[in-house]
Each structure stands twice: as C-alpha cells, then as structure tokens.
Amino acid sequence: xxxxxxxxxxRQDLNQTFRFVGTGRRSEQKSVFRRFLGPxxxxxxxxxxxxxxxWIVPLIGWNTIAALISQNLAIGSTLFNIILLFxxxxxxxxxxTTVANSQRMEYLMTMPISLRTLFLEKTIIIIVYSSLLWLVxxxxxxxxxxxxxxxxxxxxxxxxxxxFMLVLxxxxxxxxxLLGLLFSRIVAGxxxxxxxxxxxxxxxxxxxxxxxxxxxxxxxxSALFEWFFQLAEQIGLTSDLTPGYSVSVIILxxxxxxxxxxxxxxxxxxxxxxxxxxxYLNAVVSExxxxxxxxxxxxxRSSKEEIVIEHEPWDPQPIPGFTFNKTISASIWYNITNxxxxxRVFARYLMGPLQFVIFFFIPVLTNPEGMGFFTxxxxxxxxxxxxxxxxxxxxxxxxxxxxxxxxxxxxAATNMEDYVRGxxxxxxxxTIAASSLVGVxxxxxxxxFWFYIPLIIGAAVFTNLASGAVAANAxxxxxxxxxxxxxxxxxxxxxxxxxxxxxxxxxxxxxxxIGYLGTFSMIxxxxxxxxxxxxxxxxxxxxxxxxIMRHYSRSAGLALARIEASEYL
Amino acid sequence: MIEAQELTKKFNEFTAVDHLSFTVSPGETYALLGxxxxxxxxxxxMLLGLLRPTEGTARISGHDIRKDIVAAKRVMGYVPExxxxxxxxxxxxxxxxxxxxxxxxRGAEREEEIDxxxxxxxxxxxxxxxxxxxxxxxxxKIGLIAALVHRPxxxxxxxxxAGIDPRGAATIKExxxxxxxxxxxxxxSTHILEIAEQMADRIGIIxxxxxxxxxxxxxxxxxxxxxxxxxxxxxxxxxxxxxxxIAQYLGDAGDEG
Numbered sequence: 001x002x003x004x005x006x007x008x009x010x011r012q013d014l015n016q017t018f019r020f021v022g023t024g025r026r027s028e029q030k031s032v033f034r035r036f037l038g039p040x041x042x043x044x045x046x047x048x049x050x051x052x053x054x055w056i057v058p059l060i061g062w063n064t065i066a067a068l069i070s071q072n073l074a075i076g077s078t079l080f081n082i083i084l085l086f087x088x089x090x091x092x093x094x095x096x097t098t099v100a101n102s103q104r105m106e107y108l109m110t111m112p113i114s115l116r117t118l119f120l121e122k123t124i125i126i127i128v129y130s131s132l133l134w135l136v137x138x139x140x141x142x143x144x145x146x147x148x149x150x151x152x153x154x155x156x157x158x159x160x161x162x163x164f165m166l167v168l169x170x171x172x173x174x175x176x177x178l179l180g181l182l183f184s185r186i187v188a189g190x191x192x193x194x195x196x197x198x199x200x201x202x203x204x205x206x207x208x209x210x211x212x213x214x215x216x217x218x219x220x221x222s223a224l225f226e227w228f229f230q231l232a233e234q235i236g237l238t239s240d241l242t243p244g245y246s247v248s249v250i251i252l253x254x255x256x257x258x259x260x261x262x263x264x265x266x267x268x269x270x271x272x273x274x275x276x277x278x279x280y281l282n283a284v285v286s287e288x289x290x291x292x293x294x295x296x297x298x299x300x301r302s303s304k305e306e307i308v309i310e311h312e313p314w315d316p317q318p319i320p321g322f323t324f325n326k327t328i329s330a331s332i333w334y335n336i337t338n339x340x341x342x343x344r345v346f347a348r349y350l351m352g353p354l355q356f357v358i359f360f361f362i363p364v365l366t367n368p369e370g371m372g373f374f375t376x377x378x379x380x381x382x383x384x385x386x387x388x389x390x391x392x393x394x395x396x397x398x399x400x401x402x403x404x405x406x407x408x409x410x411x412a413a414t415n416m417e418d419y420v421r422g423x424x425x426x427x428x429x430x431t432i433a434a435s436s437l438v439g440v441x442x443x444x445x446x447x448x449f450w451f452y453i454p455l456i457i458g459a460a461v462f463t464n465l466a467s468g469a470v471a472a473n474a475x476x477x478x479x480x481x482x483x484x485x486x487x488x489x490x491x492x493x494x495x496x497x498x499x500x501x502x503x504x505x506x507x508x509x510x511x512x513x514i515g516y517l518g519t520f521s522m523i524x525x526x527x528x529x530x531x532x533x534x535x536x537x538x539x540x541x542x543x544x545x546x547x548i549m550r551h552y553s554r555s556a557g558l559a560l561a562r563i564e565a566s567e568y569l
Numbered sequence: 570m571i572e573a574q575e576l577t578k579k580f581n582e583f584t585a586v587d588h589l590s591f592t593v594s595p596g597e598t599y600a601l602l603g604x605x606x607x608x609x610x611x612x613x614x615m616l617l618g619l620l621r622p623t624e625g626t627a628r629i630s631g632h633d634i635r636k637d638i639v640a641a642k643r644v645m646g647y648v649p650e651x652x653x654x655x656x657x658x659x660x661x662x663x664x665x666x667x668x669x670x671x672x673x674x675r676g677a678e679r680e681e682e683i684d685x686x687x688x689x690x691x692x693x694x695x696x697x698x699x700x701x702x703x704x705x706x707x708x709x710k711i712g713l714i715a716a717l718v719h720r721p722x723x724x725x726x727x728x729x730x731a732g733i734d735p736r737g738a739a740t741i742k743e744x745x746x747x748x749x750x751x752x753x754x755x756x757x758s759t760h761i762l763e764i765a766e767q768m769a770d771r772i773g774i775i776x777x778x779x780x781x782x783x784x785x786x787x788x789x790x791x792x793x794x795x796x797x798x799x800x801x802x803x804x805x806x807x808x809x810x811x812x813x814x815i816a817q818y819l820g821d822a823g824d825e826g
Contacts, residue, residue, distance in 0.1 A: 012666050016657035104653050110617050111670045112643040291621040293580060
C-alpha cells in the first residue's frame, strides 16, 4: 500500500465532491448561487454560532459557564459518544455497499494500486462525509469558547476537536462497516434471509423512532433529559473508559481548565491507533469480500448443465377474487412484486405512517383515563394516514420510480390510465390489512364500536383509492422521474420526496381532507341518527371516491403518456 | 506478454472459466471470441486483478497476477466494454489523474502526449467538459486514451469498437496495429468477427469457459475443415442458429401478419 496512491485517490475524490464550477449536464446546470449554497450556509451557520457564543458567554459570565462545564463533563462524554454511535449506525452497510457496487469503480481497480488501498480511501471519504456535520456545527462552538476563554491553551481545543472528532467518527464508521460486512457474509447467497432481515431491521428502526418520538413529545423537557442521561449512564455512555469521555475531558479541559492528566492523552492516543487499525481492517476485509465474491448477486450467466425450466402459465391475478384486464393486472403484479422484493422499501411503505400517527395516541397514552371516550375516534383518525400514505407510496411514488420504464410503457402504447389504476389497486390489500388490524384494536379498547368496523374498513379502502389517484396525478405532473439516480430521492430514502414542489403538497393534503371529512361525516351521522344511517352514507362516499379515482387516474394516465423522454432518460 | 495457465473461475457451483491456457506474445494481437456468457470478460477480469482465479494463474510481462498484481497492473492498459468513469472530472483531468496513478512524470512532455491522443481520437475540443456531458462514444474514447497514456506493454480491450463512430474505430484499429508492431501485447474480445479477422494474429474461441479452438486464421480453417470465413468457423465450433426454430417462428409471424 502506498501513501502517494492514497493521497492521489483522495485528492481526486474530494475534487469531484467539492466541485462547484460547471457541474451538471448542460441542460440541467444549476445557477452559481445554488451550487455555492451549501458552503455559504455552512459559513453563515459557523459565523452565527461564533458570534452567538462570544456574545452570550460574557453575558452569563465566564466563571459560571466554566464551572457548569467542569461539573458536567459526563454530558460532554455522552454527546461525543453519541456522535460515535451515530457514525456507527449510519455506516453499518456502507462498506458492504461499496464492495457490492465495486463494478462502478472498475476504472480505479485496474490502476496499479492494491484494492486494499482503494477500499481504505473509500473508508476515509466516508469518514470525512460523516464528520462534516459535526465539524461544521462543533468547530465554530469550540472557536467561540476559545475566543472568550481566558486560558492560554484554549485555542488548542480547536485542533484537538478536529482531530478527536475524526478519531471518534473513524471508530464508528470502521466498526459499522465491519459489522455490515459480517451481516453480508451471513446472508450471502441467502436471498430470502436477506429480504426478511432487511424487513425486520427496517421495521425495528421505524418502531424505535416511533418510541423515540413518543418519549420526546410526551415527557416534560427536564424529565426527558433526565431520562435520557439516565439511559446514557446505564448503557455506559458516560463511562470514563469510553472514547467520548477522554475526548470530552481533554477538549473541555483545554477550554475551561477542568483537570485532565497524561492518562487521558494516552487513552485518546490508544483510541486513535485503534481507529486507524479498524479503518485498515475494514479495507482488508472489504478487499477479501470483493475477491471472495460474497456480495455478488449470483452469476448472470446461464448454467452449463441443461436445466429444463417449466413456467407456470402467465396469468397474474394479484388480488384474489378480482379479475382485471391485462394492463391492470400486470401493473398490480409489477407494483407489488417490485416493492416486495426490496424489503427495506416494503417495510418503510407499510410501517412508515406509524411515525406520524403516533402523535394521535400521545394524548391517550399520557392520559388514558381522561381520554378514554376519544380513543376509538383517535384510532380511526390514525387509520386515515395509513390509507392516504399507501395511496401516495404505491401509486404516487411508484409512478415516479417507473423512471426509464416509462419508455417501455410508452413504446408499448400501454393504456396509461389502466396502468395507473393498477398501481392504485395494488395498495388496496395492504389498506384492508391495516384497517382490519385497526378493527381488532377498536374491539379491544371499545367493544361497543364493533358495528362500525366494516364501515371503517370500507371507508379506508375508498379513501385509499381516491388518494392513490390524486397522488399518481401529482406524480405525473411534478414527479422527478430521474429520482432513482439520486441517493436522497431513491426508493426508501426519507431525505427528499420524489414528487416536487406544490405537487407533493397536493398529493398529501387533498387525500387527507377527503379521508377525514368523509369518514368522520359518516361516523357523526351514525352516532347522531343511528348506525344504519352511517352505512347508508357509505355508498355515497364510495361513489364520490370512485369518481375522484376515475378522474385523476385518467388525468395521470394522459400526463404520463405525454411525458417527454428527456424527463426520464 | 500474457501467459494464462489453467485459469479457472468458479462462482459457487458455476464454473465460468474452466482451466483456460493461452499465451499472447509481445507484438502479437490476440482475439478472444466466444458466445455471450462464454467467459471472455471473466478471463479478462482475472488478468486485470479484478477477480481472483479459483485455480491456475497468469503472468503479465513476467508478473504473477496472484503474487504481485500491482506490478502486473502497472504494465497493463484496459478498455472496458462499458467504461464507468468519474463523471465530475473533465476528460483532461481524468487522463491526467490516470497518468498520476501510473506515476508518469508531470510536465510539458506528458501534456503534449495527452494532447496528441486527444487530437488523434477527435475529442480534444471536449476535453475541458465534464465527463458526465459526454456521449457513450466520447466516454469510450477517453477510456481508451486513459488506457494508452502510460504506454502499456499489455493492452486488454473488451469490445473496444462498441459505440464508437466509424472514423474513431478506424483510428483505434490503426493505433492498435501500430502499438502491436512496436512490441505491445494486445488481447481483445469482440463479437464483430471481421475485426478479429482483420486485426488478430491469432484467435482463441472459447465456449462454456473452455478453449475450443486456437490458432491463426489458416490454422482455424484447417481445423474447421476448410471453412472459408471466421463466421463459418465460429458457428461451426460454437453451434449455429437453430434454422428449424427460426423457420417455425417466421412461419408463425407470417401467419399472424
């Protein structure tokens, strides 16, 4: 391994990433301002933080601040350990993905460098990216404190912070990368296990975030922090054996004069060596993974031995009991298969709405006695975002993610209205499943509401149909049909939505208005005039939703048929 | 010089390359032919160190690919079938970057040479544009220039002609012939049999990972009992189209039409 090779690779990689001049295809060039927006924001944030610190600290008094920091080094320790933890969690699959996509680096792999050097360079790049946010926010804070600190060595804290932050992030990234490679080794060649694993992990991540939101919004501020630091202590984040503790003690010690000794410097030195070793090990294991072919998706070639393949007759009827025309049935089958085979996305689509419907339950969970009467209504209210979101995901987002496949559909002169309808219908089985679960939940908490359960399921399906069509139309108008090529907009990414601007607002707002107005109008009718009246209103709501679906699916179909190839190629 | 000895690559149960041996001498152009999935690209990837052989080895200008792949890579240039290039570099930057990786002395001489290659392949005007703005053919030309910039002793080309305009393809053929006559070892794969027939000194035909025929055109003709063209020889050795099925399909299509 040569340091020169590593430096050349790093220089070019960084050169590409932080390139601001002349980027983008000629037809898609961003303005100079937009290209520089990121760095401008970073600089503005840094300046604001420095000014704020240098203004506020003298107001409170340096001695008070210094005493406060010195007495609470454990908080600093927790924060630094959390940065390590975030880097770790965020990087679990990074090395495995880099190796799996190594074909994209073929031009680098044929260069006279070892693959180990190449993978090490990629690990370093990931470390740099993962540290950026912490460096942009943290460095100005430390600079601000160093300016107002009367201690002569305070400015050393800035350099220490930069170095130690890289050490912490390196440990997190390299360790996460190794764990991801281990997972990949375990699931290598076991497609089903991988699918199930991804589904469960994604579901757990969503549930974890739901619980987190719950605690965040249901606790009082002080109680939350108390709970949080108790938890941090219990899991050892405040321990003086952790990297975060040593880093915290040295940086804050330099800033405010808290005691630290040679032992802490030695410990950080050991952690730095450990970090370097882990990063190198990551590169070695990545190289091994590449050569051993764990991550290969299997040979693309046909087998040497003759295998007689007997195909089942092709007649996908993806929703049992219903017969559709060829376009619709193929569209439903394609949509469900496409989502199901990417289990991470499948989990996100099915469980994602939980992340915001938790807010409906916070009043009930925090005050179960006082809110008892409203519970079934809140459960119904929580179901509606599932119906509308399934419509948005399966019909809206998936229409956008057709991407280049639109070329095939347009060339095949597919009836796009039917194709859109297939996408809309594909969400119905999942809506029925979700609303049935809600029905069971209602039975458990408020059995006298049983009469309304079929109505709720019916209303959820109709809402879902209307939502899907509205979302598909919004997607056809404002979708970014190249979304799959952007990491932040890809399927399953929660960073940016694939539908842009006003269209996404329309895709989300209108279905919810329809769903809430329709469902609760029927429930109120039932409660005030008698339950059968609610059922009398259901067909009216059904017809209304059906008409909305017909109108918008036609409109979406026409828009999709007219989309120019430059939009998706 | 390339010396492949019993090269074998298995992907789980599937054997992609099966004990393949061949030698390409300096100054020789060797065409590796075979149907889709016969193991040509896998063989090339093993020679380039992108895949590690399951069995066997190869020596590139004397460097064993198992023992010292970096030294072997240093004398090789590779033009892939579908080049994936760094999109956010300009063509000029990319070629210079590659030159740096091969530790070619920076300076006027290097820049003149790169300029010459850019002009030769008709891409000099676009050399300051980002690679992401290039057409497929332009990207392939830049890929070829990057493969040539360090004057490789061994040049490996996978379907080099694909996506290149006729003038570009003719230029490349001349360049390759020139390099070969100056002692470079050229190994190429192609599906265009005329190119192999025109350019290659020797031809190896592989099927299911095994060498089924190897030699000069005359030697192959003798083996194939006097078949006149390379296409006839190739089809004879690897199996031609199923005329009965074609007739059946055309009949069916005709009935429908």
